[in-house]
Amino acid sequence: MPVPVSQAATVASYVLKQKLSGRKHYPLVMMLEPLFRCNLACEGCGKIQFPDHILKKRVSAEKALAAAEECGAPMVSIAGGEPLIHPEIQEIVEGLIKQGRYIYFCTNALLLERALKKFKPNKQLSFSVHMDGLKEEHDQSVCRDGTYEIALSAIRKAVDMGFRVTTNTTLFNTANPERVRQFFDEMMEVGVEGMMLSPGYAYEKAPKQDIFLGRTLTKALFKKILGDAKKGWRFNHSASFMAFLRGDINYECTPWGNPTYNVFGWQKPCYLLADGYVKTFKELIDTTEWEKYGRAGKGTDERCLNCMVHCGHEATAVNDTFSPMGLVRFLKAAGNFRRTAVLSAEEEELLASQPAYEGAHSCASSSSEPSGRDELMEAMASSRGQSEVKTGEEPISRN
Ligand code: SF4
Ligand code: SF4
Numbered sequence: 001m002p003v004p005v006s007q008a009a010t011v012a013s014y015v016l017k018q019k020l021s022g023r024k025h026y027p028l029v030m031m032l033e034p035l036f037r038c039n040l041a042c043e044g045c046g047k048i049q050f051p052d053h054i055l056k057k058r059v060s061a062e063k064a065l066a067a068a069e070e071c072g073a074p075m076v077s078i079a080g081g082e083p084l085i086h087p088e089i090q091e092i093v094e095g096l097i098k099q100g101r102y103i104y105f106c107t108n109a110l111l112l113e114r115a116l117k118k119f120k121p122n123k124q125l126s127f128s129v130h131m132d133g134l135k136e137e138h139d140q141s142v143c144r145d146g147t148y149e150i151a152l153s154a155i156r157k158a159v160d161m162g163f164r165v166t167t168n169t170t171l172f173n174t175a176n177p178e179r180v181r182q183f184f185d186e187m188m189e190v191g192v193e194g195m196m197l198s199p200g201y202a203y204e205k206a207p208k209q210d211i212f213l214g215r216t217l218t219k220a221l222f223k224k225i226l227g228d229a230k231k232g233w234r235f236n237h238s239a240s241f242m243a244f245l246r247g248d249i250n251y252e253c254t255p256w257g258n259p260t261y262n263v264f265g266w267q268k269p270c271y272l273l274a275d276g277y278v279k280t281f282k283e284l285i286d287t288t289e290w291e292k293y294g295r296a297g298k299g300t301d302e303r304c305l306n307c308m309v310h311c312g313h314e315a316t317a318v319n320d321t322f323s324p325m326g327l328v329r330f331l332k333a334a335g336n337f338r339r340t341a342v343l344s345a346e347e348e349e350l351l352a353s354q355p356a357y358e359g360a361h362s363c364a365s366s367s368s369e370p371s372g373r374d375e376l377m378e379a380m381a382s383s384r385g386q387s388e389v390k391t392g393e394e395p396i397s398r399n
Contacts, residue, residue, distance in 0.1 A: 002194040002234040004123045004164075007075075007102050011318075014074045019322050025256045025285045027073035028315040029104075031271045033262035034059040034092060035081040040108050042132075042142045044172060044200045046272070047081060055081075057263040061091035067261040068096055071281045077104040077128070077258075077311075079271075084111040090118050097124045104128040106168060108142065109151035116158055126164035128196065129155055133169065134183045141172070152190065159191040166236050168196040173217065173354045177224040184233050194236030197222075197245065198309045201272050215306050217354070219247030220347035227341020240317035240326070241310060243333035246341070249317075252395040253294040253307065257315020259284060269293050271311045273303055296395050320396060329396075 011028075018026040037055045038048050048055070059067075068076055076096050083089050084107055096103050101124065108130045119125065132141035135148040158165045167187050171180065187195055199218040222245040235242060243249045255270035265277040266284040270293070278284050293301050294312075320326030343351070 002236065003102075006123060010074050010100075010102065015318060015322055019319075025290070027071050027259045027281075028257045028318060029075040029077050029311070030068055030071045030073040030101075031258050031260040031311060032059070032064055032068065032076055032078050032092075033080055033260065034064055034078065034083055034086045034089070035263065037085055038080060038082040038108070039085065039110055040082070040142050040144060040147070044141065044170060046201070047079075054263065058086055058088070059261070059263055061088035061095060064092050064261070065095040065099070067266075067281065068099060068101060071259060071261070073101070073259070075102045075104065077106060079106045082108055082111070084115050093119060093125060097122055100124075102126075104166065106130065108147065109154040110147065112151075112154035113157050116154075116161060116163070119163070121162035121164075123164070126166050126193065127155075127158055128166045128168050129192075131167045131169055131183070131187065132171075133175070134179055134186065137174070137176075137179065137183075140174075141170075155190055155192065164193050165191070166194050166196060167192050168198070170198050170200045171221065171225075172200045175221060175225070177221065177351070180225045181230075184230070188232050188234065192234075194234045196236045196310060198311075199245075201307055201309050215308060216347075217350055218245065218306075218308050220343060220351050222246045223341045223343055223347065224351060226337075227339070229338045231338070237310065237314060238317045238321060238330065239334035239337055240320055240330045241314045242337065243329070244313055244317060245308065248333065248336065249329055250395045251313050251316040251320070252296050253304065253312035254315040254319065255290065255293050255312060256285060256288070257319070258311040272307065272309065273301075294395075316396070326396075 015026075015028070033047070035055075035058045036047050036050050038045070041048060078089075078092065080086075083105060086092070093103060093105065103125050105125060106128045109127075112127065112129070129151055130142070131148070131151060132138045138148040138151070139145050155165050155167075169180075169183070184195060199221075222242075226242065226246055240249055240251075244251045253270075258271055259281065260267040260271045261281075264274075265279050266281055267274050268276040268278065268284060268288045269290065273293070278287060294304055321330045
């Protein structure tokens with residue numbers, strides 16, 4: 001994992017402590033959304049569709065820091081919306097660093113280059129730049145021309161100034177595996193520390209609904225992209241999570257591993273679903289019916305069936321590594337990481353049937369897109385109907 005030794009040691013000793021104390025519901029990465037307002041309107045975004053009076057709300061620095069303190073997770077991912085718009089973002093970052101937390105500052109980087117002077121390079125701070133592929137794919141995904149070049153320039157500047165920089169990339173059914181691999185080369189060339197990958201989650205509120213990946217397609221796509229992984233590629237994930245994406249390990253999700261705090265309070269049960277809010281982290285842990293979520297639980301929630309995102313499953317992978325069998329799985333995953341991918345004929349066929357990027361889709365602002373709630377739900381239902389959902393597999397549990 002391409003992170004500073006101090007970060008790896010902090011996280012490892014934290015997890016060990018939780019395991020030794022027998023604590024089941026422990027957080028690994030707190031997801032802090034200090035606002036939902038953004039200066040982009042990406043087609044797969046599930047965060048910016050709130051009415052204006054909600055988009056105007058901000059989590060104060062005082063509340064954000066108190067929430068992080070109560071939660072106690074060693075890492076905080078500052079997401080949004082666009083955190084650089086938040087008027088107290090410096091105080092939040094400085095306060096979290098003082099608390100000893102490692103920060104992943106998610107940004108679309110439109111404002112990053114100018115904002116860099118507000119921050120000091122620190123091993124506890126990494127800018128996690130939203131990059132959804134090479135120029136054409138990224139600009140299409142964020143629905144604005146020129147954003148790739150702006151983000152790339154900000155990444156270069158941040159790297160030059162000595163900041164840690166990672167990328168976070170969401171992949172949809174329009175991903176062309178060969179071009180994604182070229183994108184990895186490009187990110188490594190500009191000096192990115194590590195790349196984070198996620199299959200797009202089918203947010204009910206996302207403006208475009210026919211782009212999300214089903215579970216079978218996710219595995220086939222990642223097998224294709226990550227097979228024969230180049231030596232120089234660095235990912236900001238555990239080897240076990242990468243094996244999960246390729247379908248080599250079957251993990252259940254750990255929603256409490258990435259608890260989410262935003263303008264409404266603590267969000268139940270995870271970063272992706274919003275089934276209610278509570279005021280304290282303790283209430284979140286004590287009152288959420290965790291067994292309802294994931295794929296193996298009682299009354300499995302259908303919104304979980306196709307979910308393979310890192311904020312639900314990386315914590316399971318990390319937790320698993322701290323058990324004897326999990327360590328074996330991790331070592332096997334690390335050993336297999338660069339192996340040649342062998343896709344079944346069905347997987348090849350499934351990939352070939354996708355609208356791999358050729359300008360095959362357009363942004364939600366296009367007049368041909370459904371605009372009302374009913375049309376959106378209809379589009380979503382039909383896109384879900386196309387994805388294959390297997391519920392019979394028994395995932396490796398979250399404990
Ligand atoms: S940059 Fe992030 S928060 Fe902003 S619209 Fe895009 S996905 Fe949503
Ligand atoms: S499977 Fe995904 S959507 Fe369901 S609880 Fe876990 S992280 Fe949330």
